[in-house]
Amino acid sequence: MSQVLCNNPNVEVKILGGVKKIANQPGGDTEIQVELNFKQKIAEKNLELRLVSKESTSEPLILIIDLPGQITREMEPNDGFSTAQKIQAPTVIEGTIGKPQDVDVYCLELKQGDNLELSVWASRLKTITDPILSLYDSEKNLLKLVDDMSGSRDPELKYVIAKDGKYYFSITEANDQGGPVFSYRVDVKVQPAAKK
């Protein structure tokens, strides 16, 4: 009999139904549904869930708890500069490389001296997405491209904005793969220039 355990003792995890077999999914071949019951308010932002069976215990799955108003959901079509999805920082984007060779382009207004910070979460959330992050200026010139970081497939970048304007960034999949399980998150932060 398998059970799912949470690292916070105030969170009860109930498995709904049994282990379901799914065919032809690149992310795995079995699936379970769980229900979380919070016995009291918790302070953590991230929880860790582990599947425990008689034979073994799985690696932890990180479950991120978002606050209301924090999330921007990706909206297709967003495959190019002209259809880029407008976003406002700070936010966390929840997106999917929905099909092979999908490109997701986002656009935001920035001011000279702004410190832009982008952090993509995919591998860290145990998805199979291998994301590439590219940053472009208003004239669509590539400013920076990041694939892997040391020890992780999840790219991050920091950039100091040279002049006011629209900036674009895109998420693509390194192996041109895609599908419903190729999800990712992007943490978008902007620190304005320090006043002199």
Ligand SMILES: [Ca+2]
């Ligand atoms: Ca997409």
Ligand SMILES: [Ca+2]
């Ligand atoms: Ca897209």
